[in-house]
Amino acid sequence: MDRLGDIRLFVEAARLGSLSAAGRQLGLTPAAASARLAKLEASLATRLFERTTRQLRLTEEGRMYLRHCMRALQALDDADAELQAGRTVVRGKIRISTTSDFGRNVLMGWLDEFNARYPEVTFALSLADSVSNLLHDDIDLAIRFGAPREDTSLIARPLATNRRVLVASPAYLTQYGEPVAPSDLSRFHCIVLTIASGPLNEWRFVRGDETADYTVPLETSRETNDGAVTRIWAVDGYGIALKSLWDIDADLRAGRLRIVLPEWRYAWDTPLHALFHRNRYRPPRVRALLDFLIERFAQVEHDWSALPGLEHE
Template sequence: MDRLGDIRLFVEAAHSGGISAAGRRLGLTPAAASARLAKLEAALAARLFERTTRQLRLTEEGRLYLRHATQALQALDDAEAALAAGRNVVSGKIRISTTSDFGRNLLMGWLDAFNALHPEVTFALSLADSVSNLLQDDIDMAIRFGAPREDCSLVARRLATNRRVLVASPEYLARHGTPASPADLARFDCIVLVIASGPLNEWRFVRGAQTESYTVPLDTSRETNDGAVTRTWALSGHGIVLKSLWDIDAELRAGSLQVVLPEWRYAADSPITALFHRNRYRPARVQALLEFLVERFAQAEAAWADLPMLGAQAPTGRGQTGEAAARSGNREPL
């Protein structure tokens, strides 16, 4: 228990930036707090802080130890709270990572709705179109578009299907016309999303027994590594872009974006998955959020039946929601 108290003191000092302030929060004098941190460093045979008269700065070893110590203390606090209440307590902070466009356009609103049900929960939301390292970034849940990479340390829960469509603004289509087939896209400006494994400029479509592909020429297209930018460019009339329905549901309903080639279906639809650490304790708040999101995804998919502009693109059926080990994929999840 002495070691546990020393670890709590270390975490408090790292977060507050001072040993004296951390000691006061735990009822210790500055001298006692300093001595206990020195004892912890001696036991670990590592210097955790660089100390100056004005600043307390974590060493590289200190940053590593802080990440694991914070996770361990959070798990202990969750367990104690659950035992004390005699039930699963939905409270505390959930750290989530997802893509920029989905996070801004749908997930933020869903998190607000979840907060209305569980006001004791707070969020740390990381938005990036690159793949997060769940352990390194201290993420509780990552929501990713695409098949997850093979990783025995992760567990994946399928949430929905990622339906993608070609869209453009009505103004752009009024100026340039509408493509009649995938091959006809060569006459139009296109916008390309670039991920860590390369640009997503290979577009393949099916219509009945027909299959057609179009490779967007990068030298004449707009490209970016931010999904939100591709959406903004399309809204501003800069061309045609391949977007997930999850990112543009509101724009389709408002008419600010229109589906192009609705009779052709994008052939590389992929799952949306929630990724978790395999061996890390999953607190009640994370499990409650997962169940909430499964329901919200299902409701949103059902509502797409009300979008006649999707034509043959409308989703059919629900994706599996069973939890399974993360499957291998040739591309990183988006």
Template sequence: MDNLGDIRLFVEAAQLGGLSLAGRKLGLSPAAASARLLKLEASLATRLFERTTRQLRLTDEGRLYLEHCSLALQALDDARAALSAEKKEIRGKIRISATSDFGRHVLNPWLDAFTRLYPHVIPALQLSDSLSHLVADDVDLVIRFGVPPDSSLIARPLAANRRVLCAAPDYLARKGTPEHPQQLGDFDHIVVGQSGWSSEWRLHRGEEDVLFKVPLESARETNDGGLARQWAVDGHGIVLKSIWDVSADLAAGRLTLLMPEWRTAEAPVHALYPRSRYQPPRVRALLEFLRDKFERASAQMDI
């Protein structure tokens, strides 16, 4: 703990990609920042960065040390937040990960409303259609459809969710409208990724169950859910998307719901967070806020 300031400097330098930037953030001159980093490396008998005139790059030892230092500093920040909780203060940065489409079009405006209620909370929103590693990416909360097979995470359900088939009205005017899943092969398809539900569309209606495997050789593919939705809006084919991602487009008439009587497996919206991490007041407040938002929105969409 004697060199806590040096450790903070090291973590900031790794995150910002420069020692001068880190020093400026912590109120240190470039010379002072360099001297403190050298002192830290000497105390560890380890070189943490490879230095060039243009960049600062972590060594393998530096990456290992960064992982542990980030956890340690997070624990200290959480302890400070715990003290703030006693004063009923809700403040600080909250780091959230969400899928690209949902994050941009649903979660982002909700975060604006949340920060109007709690102006001392600063959001940091990471958008990715892959599941972030909460510890490595220093994320407080992950919002995802379904639950990943990871027992180290607490999964709190927030809302029901179904995936729906949809396409642009002008595309359907040109190509016609499928009335049964067995007709899907006559249309163009848009796929997010190539595995699981994204390319194998299982639909059921009563006792009927149909599995349609998208012909990937002729389908448009992307790893970005937002782009897949936009391709559908632009009239490039049929896409299978979460109702939360396309509800605004359906309401505005940019997309048309196909075969609504045919259902897909539910993939409820969950908030995911580590079991071991202390949950600051700002995170608890956001969870309750989102639960209320999802409840109200679900009632309006009749999910």
């Protein structure tokens, strides 16, 4: 318990920028606060603060230690609150990472709905199409298309299917016509998403027992590493793009995009997963958000059968 008190003092000193102020907050004299911080640094064999007569500044090691201490104290506070209340207490900050298009077009609205249920929860939302390193980015939950293949430090929980479709704007299709088979795509402009492993320009489609492959020529296509840009270019009429239904649901409903080759199904769909640290405590707020997301994913998937181009599947 002494060590826990020392850690709370360290966290308060970092927050307030003053050791004496942190001591007063915890009922300690300046001398006692200084002695306890010195004891903590000695036990760690690490200097946590650079101290001058005018300021207290975290060292690089101190910043790293602070992140872990804050998470540990939050977990203890969550457990105390749950025990004392006799029920699940949903409050605190949730740090989430997801892809740019899904985050902007779907998740942001869902987080607002979740906040209406649980107003004491706040969010830190990180949007990036590259896979976040959960171990180093201090993320509670990542939502990603596909699951890591070999990372045993993570748990991947399936959330939803991920149907991908070819789409284009009505204006583009009016001007250039519409392909009737994958082989026709060579006559159209295409938009390619590029990820860390390279451009996603190898497209495979199935229809019953038939399989058709098409390689988008990069020299004549628009490329981007941002899924949101891919969607915007398609909406603006620059060509045909391969997009997840999750990213373009609202565009299809509003008529900004139309599904192309609806009878051909893209062969390589990668389901959505929630990724967690295997050994990290998941507080009530994260568990509640996961349950909420599973409910919303199921509801939207059920409604997809009414989307233009998917009515007869």
